[in-house]
Amino acid sequence: MGHLNSKAQLGQTYKSKIQVESENKRLTTNFQVEVSEPLKLPVQGYGGPESYLGNKEPTTYKPGDTFTLGLETLGTVSKSGTGKNLDAGGVLTGKGNKTTTDLPGHALAVEYGTIKEPIVYLTLPDQTTLTNFKNSDQFYQVTFDKNDKNQVAPQPKITQKQNADGKTVMVLDWTGTGFELKPKMRVLFNLQVVSDAVNGLDTGLSKQDLYVYKKNGGESDLYTADQLKN
Numbered sequence: 001m002g003h004l005n006s007k008a009q010l011g012q013t014y015k016s017k018i019q020v021e022s023e024n025k026r027l028t029t030n031f032q033v034e035v036s037e038p039l040k041l042p043v044q045g046y047g048g049p050e051s052y053l054g055n056k057e058p059t060t061y062k063p064g065d066t067f068t069l070g071l072e073t074l075g076t077v078s079k080s081g082t083g084k085n086l087d088a089g090g091v092l093t094g095k096g097n098k099t100t101t102d103l104p105g106h107a108l109a110v111e112y113g114t115i116k117e118p119i120v121y122l123t124l125p126d127q128t129t130l131t132n133f134k135n136s137d138q139f140y141q142v143t144f145d146k147n148d149k150n151q152v153a154p155q156p157k158i159t160q161k162q163n164a165d166g167k168t169v170m171v172l173d174w175t176g177t178g179f180e181l182k183p184k185m186r187v188l189f190n191l192q193v194v195s196d197a198v199n200g201l202d203t204g205l206s207k208q209d210l211y212v213y214k215k216n217g218g219e220s221d222l223y224t225a226d227q228l229k230n
Helices: 225-229
Strands: 013-021 026-034 043-047 066-073 119-123 128-130 140-143 157-162 168-173 186-193 211-214 220-223
Touching: 043 186, 066 119
Parallel strands: none
Antiparallel strands: 013 026, 043 066, 066 186, 119 168, 128 186, 140 186, 157 168, 211 220
């Protein structure tokens, strides 16, 4: 039998019968197939500075440098079979001829689901700001699987918020647009280190007042009032 280039519907059960005959025996087998739930689409962070253990130096940025942060979806994209196939309702009596009447089939694999109308949040790192991508008037990009040519993502609603720590949070909201995240896609943000950036410094807070004091011939250090009395 040939494939009928259609997909089984979720929640349906399909039954079929196979009959095998030889010169002195006939064997009939009944089987049924239930459609599996799609796999949850994996999402992970993408881009940004990296830190290493061992001899490798961590990624560092200077004032004015640009870099990309975002997310990417994993999984695999479902494709129709490209191998030789029988004509629908046909019987193979020799080598497959891969004619124009052959119908494409689908492998028996569970597909990945999608994330419908996503809302993406980005908390800007300290001392950075958003900047447009090169040759673009937008600070974000949506990329698709290389086989999905000429795809364009609809415009999301863009808002800016502040979290409990006072950091800026950018929100890209695709609610109501019909947009879906599928396997092998990325949502990217272009960031730039501000021109007056300084090295990160944790000032900290002590329970007591500390004083800078330099002993004769020594290095400056911090001391409490009681230490300075001794």
